[in-house]
Amino acid sequence: MTRISTAFAKPHPALVCFVTAGDGPTAAILDVLVAGGADVIELGMPFTDPMADGPAIQAANLRSLGAGTTTADIFALATGFRARHPATPLVLMGYANPMVRRGAEWFAAHCAAAGVDGVICVDIPPEEDDALGPALRAKGIAPIRLATPTSDAARLPTILDGSAGFVYYVSVAGITGKQQAAQGSIDEAVARLKAATDLPVAVGFGVRTPEQAAAIARVADGVVVGSAIVELVGEHGDSAPGKVREYVSALANAVHSARKVPA
Amino acid sequence: MNAPNSFRNQPDERGHFGQFGGRYVAETLMPLILELDREYRAAKQDPAFAAEFDDLLEHYVGRPSPLYYAPRLTEALREGAPAGKGAQIWFKRDELNHTGAHKINNCVGQILLAIRMGKTRIIAETGAGQHGVATATVAARFGLPCVIYMGARDVERQSPNVFRMKLLGAQVIPVESGARTLKDAMNEALRDWVANVHDTFYIIGTAAGPHPYPELVRDFQSVIGREAREQMLKRTGRLPDVLVAAIGGGSNAIGLFHPFLDDAEVKMLGVEAAGHGLDLQHAASLAGGAPGVLHGNKTYLLQDEDGQIAEAHSISAGLDYPGIGPEHAWLRDVGRVEYTSVTDVEALDAFQLLCRTEGIIPALEPAHAIAAVAKLAPTMDRDAIILANLCGRGDKDIFTVAEALGAQL
Ligand SMILES: Cc1ncc(COP(=O)(O)O)c(C=O)c1O
Numbered sequence: 182m183t184r185i186s187t188a189f190a191k192p193h194p195a196l197v198c199f200v201t202a203g204d205g206p207t208a209a210i211l212d213v214l215v216a217g218g219a220d221v222i223e224l225g226m227p228f229t230d231p232m233a234d235g236p237a238i239q240a241a242n243l244r245s246l247g248a249g250t251t252t253a254d255i256f257a258l259a260t261g262f263r264a265r266h267p268a269t270p271l272v273l274m275g276y277a278n279p280m281v282r283r284g285a286e287w288f289a290a291h292c293a294a295a296g297v298d299g300v301i302c303v304d305i306p307p308e309e310d311d312a313l314g315p316a317l318r319a320k321g322i323a324p325i326r327l328a329t330p331t332s333d334a335a336r337l338p339t340i341l342d343g344s345a346g347f348v349y350y351v352s353v354a355g356i357t358g359k360q361q362a363a364q365g366s367i368d369e370a371v372a373r374l375k376a377a378t379d380l381p382v383a384v385g386f387g388v389r390t391p392e393q394a395a396a397i398a399r400v401a402d403g404v405v406v407g408s409a410i411v412e413l414v415g416e417h418g419d420s421a422p423g424k425v426r427e428y429v430s431a432l433a434n435a436v437h438s439a440r441k442v443p444a
Numbered sequence: 445m446n447a448p449n450s451f452r453n454q455p456d457e458r459g460h461f462g463q464f465g466g467r468y469v470a471e472t473l474m475p476l477i478l479e480l481d482r483e484y485r486a487a488k489q490d491p492a493f494a495a496e497f498d499d500l501l502e503h504y505v506g507r508p509s510p511l512y513y514a515p516r517l518t519e520a521l522r523e524g525a526p527a528g529k530g531a532q533i534w535f536k537r538d539e540l541n542h543t544g545a546h547k548i549n550n551c552v553g554q555i556l557l558a559i560r561m562g563k564t565r566i567i568a569e570t571g572a573g574q575h576g577v578a579t580a581t582v583a584a585r586f587g588l589p590c591v592i593y594m595g596a597r598d599v600e601r602q603s604p605n606v607f608r609m610k611l612l613g614a615q616v617i618p619v620e621s622g623a624r625t626l627k628d629a630m631n632e633a634l635r636d637w638v639a640n641v642h643d644t645f646y647i648i649g650t651a652a653g654p655h656p657y658p659e660l661v662r663d664f665q666s667v668i669g670r671e672a673r674e675q676m677l678k679r680t681g682r683l684p685d686v687l688v689a690a691i692g693g694g695s696n697a698i699g700l701f702h703p704f705l706d707d708a709e710v711k712m713l714g715v716e717a718a719g720h721g722l723d724l725q726h727a728a729s730l731a732g733g734a735p736g737v738l739h740g741n742k743t744y745l746l747q748d749e750d751g752q753i754a755e756a757h758s759i760s761a762g763l764d765y766p767g768i769g770p771e772h773a774w775l776r777d778v779g780r781v782e783y784t785s786v787t788d789v790e791a792l793d794a795f796q797l798l799c800r801t802e803g804i805i806p807a808l809e810p811a812h813a814i815a816a817v818a819k820l821a822p823t824m825d826r827d828a829i830i831l832a833n834l835c836g837r838g839d840k841d842i843f844t845v846a847e848a849l850g851a852q853l
Pocket of ligand 1: 545546547571572573574575649650651690691692693694695696697761762763807809810835836837
């Protein structure tokens with residue numbers, strides 16, 4: 182069992198939380214995500230040109246880079262996290278260029294050394310897997326792929342072939358932090374994905390409230406929340422950890438108990 | 445590196461030009477990119493598609509554009525040349541096209557593809573506004589709604605083109621992120637596209653982006669080189685010695701170069717924007733960049749050691765981009781095309797030189813090519829022929845030039 186598969190094997194659905202590395206007091210924020218009940222952490226690697234992100238995560242990327250965050254800083258954050266939280270899976274999420282800049286092998290080796298469990302690269306589709314996938318697999322790091330509303334039956338096998346860790350279902354065709362998908366379309370998509378793979382399926386994009394998260398957790402193996410947390414960090418800066426903890430606890434309660442039958 | 449048998453059969457079926465190119469896009473876009481590829485292959489085989497494209501280029505765009513020998517520029521450059529030196533300078537006059545630049549060639553081709561695919565909404569990014577104007581033009585011609593993303597800084601420095609786009613019925617959205625120029629406009633256009641894949645066609649304005657864009661933009665722009673090759677043979681009985689073109693993303697350059705790539709005797713020179721100078725802020729991604737991934741393709745990019753993209757600078761909004769089309773990246777690495785760069789100041793001088801010697805006001809983009817010609821011609825024999833791509837006219841730039849020269853309008 183890997184850290185990721187263990188997290189998804191818990192007796193309840195998983196809460197997956199995203200924050201941008203280097204935006205605000207990241208180490209403290211990561212700690213409160215775990216304390217608040219997050220089961221998997223996605224640590225965003227800031228990029229100058231986050232083409233798939235909406236205003237909230239764009240702004241977080243700029244704040245982080247403006248504060249001078251480097252790739253070395255991100256690996257230092259990951260290394261520190263792993264020392265403090267030996268069991269919680271940590272996934273790096275970002276864009277291709279910062280990942281391949283020094284070579285895919287370099288990046289994969291540093292992920293492994295820092296205790297990173299998986300990598301989500303927004304702009305490396307299966308067609309360009311060579312650019313990063315083989316290097317990650319060689320180091321035992323899971324290349325986590327995205328499926329979207331445009332991934333039809335013909336496309337799914339291409340996505341799933343070579344995927345590991347979990348499948349991230351992006352529930353809206355669009356950028357992060359915008360509208361939420363209709364629950365009916367999520368139910369249908371998750372059913373389709375689960376019929377096609379044994380990997381856990383986590384659903385994200387546009388999830389904000391504990392109620393939305395609970396509705397998704399009734400059908401999916403995990404729920405991803407990103408922009409809403411990033412907005413709290415943007416708003417509260419150094420004092421964000423307390424607010425984030427409160428918010429994540431509410432999400433975790435909702436997600437973890439989503440499938441319990443009310444007494 | 446071994447020279448390939450032909451330089452004209454790139455990319456491979458995955459859209460790779462050697463290590464460059466490819467399809468580095470979000471998964472949401474992949475099915476559409478694959479469909480575009482299939483549709484483009486089918487259109488290429490369809491004589492009706494070619495016939496409609498050719499007809500529009502002739503009767504709407506005004507092709508073929510003239511091939512022009514520039515006698516007074518040639519003479520002016522001979523004045524400072526050593527005895528017996530000073531090549532003849534010829535121009536391919538794509539600035540005479542409808543809308544004033546080469547950009548329209550590509551837009552005509554892409555809107556025909558959009559219609560073929562049943563798309564009902566058009567989006568585009570623009571830097572100088574020439575591609576935005578050309579896109580708004582074809583959208584009006586075919587009655588499709590059109591949204592143009594333009595960096596807020598470019599909106600300021602290219603205001604005549606902003607008004608043109610609006611007259612043509614397009615909605616112009618100023619982009620406030622980043623340096624507020626072309627790169628940021630492209631990010632925003634991609635964000636629109638992922639949210640509207642079902643009905644929207646993205647008309648990319650240069651020979652870059654995810655496969656098949658670099659290939660199809662090149663193919664549509666290759667009309668420039670095909671015409672020029674035929675015209676030059678007819679007028680002089682031979683091929684030019686050197687081709688020169690300015691490079692933003694590289695579409696006018698690849699359009700001129702591609703039909704000549706297997707003519708071994710024809711040398712080629714691509715001219716990047718050196719902005720304030722290569723040791724300061726510039727837009728010369730081959731001269732000052734390294735391979736990386738941005739906007740759907742792998743190519744040379746201006747970036748730091750962590751892969752963060754640098755802000756480019758050029759006085760020419762159309763060249764102000766930190767990347768370059770992947771085919772140029774490949775052509776440079778295999779050594780078939782040479783690349784150089786020209787500063788803002790040199791381009792401004794060349795701009796004025798062409799105005800005074802030939803009565804042609806060039807756009808600031810081809811002014812970079814002319815500056816390179818001005819350096820090159822005096823080193824070549826008098827019977828040598830330089831053919832430069834005069835890919836745009838300068839009406840849009842008069843405010844920028846006035847400001848740079850300290851003139852009050
Ligand atoms: C007249 C003109 N030339 C050149 C360019 C640069 O683009 P490309 O390198 O694709 O030809 C532009 C871009 O806006 C332009 O307007």
